[in-house]
Amino acid sequence: MILPGATLGVLGGGQLGRMFTLAAKVMGYQVVVLDPDPQSPAGQLADIHLKADYRDAVALIRMGGLCQAVTTEFENVPAASLETLAKHCLVAPSAAALAVAQDRLQEKTHARDSGCVTAPFANIESAADLAAAWQQIGAPALLKTRRLGYDGKGQARVDSAEGLAAAFKELGEVPCLLEGFLPLEREVSVVLARNAMDEIAFFPLAENQHRNGILDISIVPARIPESLAETARDMAAHLARELDYVGVMAVEFFVLKDGRIVFNEMAPRPHNSGHYTLDATACDQFQQQVRALCGLPLGDPRLLSPVVMVNLLGDVWRDAGITPPPWDELLKHPGVHLHLYGKAEARPGRKMGHYNCLAPSVEEALALALETRAALGIGAE
Ligand code: AMP
Numbered sequence: 001m002i003l004p005g006a007t008l009g010v011l012g013g014g015q016l017g018r019m020f021t022l023a024a025k026v027m028g029y030q031v032v033v034l035d036p037d038p039q040s041p042a043g044q045l046a047d048i049h050l051k052a053d054y055r056d057a058v059a060l061i062r063m064g065g066l067c068q069a070v071t072t073e074f075e076n077v078p079a080a081s082l083e084t085l086a087k088h089c090l091v092a093p094s095a096a097a098l099a100v101a102q103d104r105l106q107e108k109t110h111a112r113d114s115g116c117v118t119a120p121f122a123n124i125e126s127a128a129d130l131a132a133a134w135q136q137i138g139a140p141a142l143l144k145t146r147r148l149g150y151d152g153k154g155q156a157r158v159d160s161a162e163g164l165a166a167a168f169k170e171l172g173e174v175p176c177l178l179e180g181f182l183p184l185e186r187e188v189s190v191v192l193a194r195n196a197m198d199e200i201a202f203f204p205l206a207e208n209q210h211r212n213g214i215l216d217i218s219i220v221p222a223r224i225p226e227s228l229a230e231t232a233r234d235m236a237a238h239l240a241r242e243l244d245y246v247g248v249m250a251v252e253f254f255v256l257k258d259g260r261i262v263f264n265e266m267a268p269r270p271h272n273s274g275h276y277t278l279d280a281t282a283c284d285q286f287q288q289q290v291r292a293l294c295g296l297p298l299g300d301p302r303l304l305s306p307v308v309m310v311n312l313l314g315d316v317w318r319d320a321g322i323t324p325p326p327w328d329e330l331l332k333h334p335g336v337h338l339h340l341y342g343k344a345e346a347r348p349g350r351k352m353g354h355y356n357c358l359a360p361s362v363e364e365a366l367a368l369a370l371e372t373r374a375a376l377g378i379g380a381e
């Protein structure tokens with residue numbers, strides 16, 4: 001067990017690293033952040049901010065020497081960096097678990113092998129694979145790049161063999177997956193933590209709504225039958241065990257119109273759809289990340305109140321990102337909890353913060369979320 005007083009590290013200084021840093025500091029740890037950006041949200045709060053590239057061997061060795069344990073806030077960390085660090089301190093999740101999450105083919109294959117239901121999928125390495133993939137999947141389908149896709153980027157809907165060939169070209173002929181396009185009823189996610197003693201704790205499922213491919217709101221508890229939530233938790237736990245995963249991870253699922261639940265993807269870190277835990281569960285996902293990393297018993301993930309989380313993107317700032325929204329309109333509601341990430345520049349699509357609306361029922365929390373959103377000028381769908 002790594003106890004308070006020790007030093008922890010995080011690769012990446014964005015908002016996820018910032019909320020990890022806050023949780024660790026509250027619990028009495030020192031924190032080292034590695035991020036090249038001198039203004040990074042986590043670097044602002046860390047005890048030590050190493051301003052260097054993620055591949056910088058000197059910075060990695062320094063970090064490994066300072067820290068008892070290091071984690072990451074994003075999946076695309078170079079494997080070699082984790083291997084360098086692992087020679088000096090504990091690193092979790094492992095490079096192998098991150099590698100799976102970096103590649104949609106490996107991710108879906110692992111998920112299927114560990115008992116998750118997935119959409120039908122076919123691998124496309126080059127144009128030579130297009131015909132066979134189309135024959136296997138057929139219309140309607142989605143073409144997704146295997147790597148570096150996020151927030152709905154790097155994917156295209158295709159409805160014919162010709163459309164598939166054009167979309168593959170458009171995506172740069174990089175390795176892709178062709179997936180069957182499923183009739184979605186809603187999207188949900190489960191955030192879980194697993195420690196090295198194989199203890200697993202699940203946060204309540206969130207129901208997620210997106211706008212332009214970016215998470216917009218999370219509604220908790222998700223409005224789905226408990227039996228489906230249980231299936232989702234079982235699938236997520238199998239996947240975590242199969243990867244021998246240590247840390248916090250999120251698994252996104254689709255609920256189909258026929259009532260089935262299907263694995264979509266995993267994130268090997270705390271997740272935007274788990275930000276509601278900062279105000280609505282006994283232990284939040286970042287405290288849980290500290291506990292899992294340090295080999296501590298996991299905290300209590302129990303929901304204390306229905307909650308709706310609203311993301312705040314840079315689009316809400318006026319005058320080309322200079323004028324912030326009217327915070328007083330938000331903060332006049334006692335049930336609203338505001339979190340801003342300390343980013344100086346508001347750009348369209350950039351995640352600047354979020355707020356959690358707590359209320360006695362999920363309907364009231366949703367009403368508060370919609371009312372406050374309108375007051376900020378976010379507008380309805
Ligand atoms: P992803 O990057 O895989 O999370 O996909 C982004 C969004 O596209 C998801 O949140 C869904 O709304 C939609 N989507 C992804 N895969 C499928 C699918 N196989 N069928 C229908 N919709 C999908």
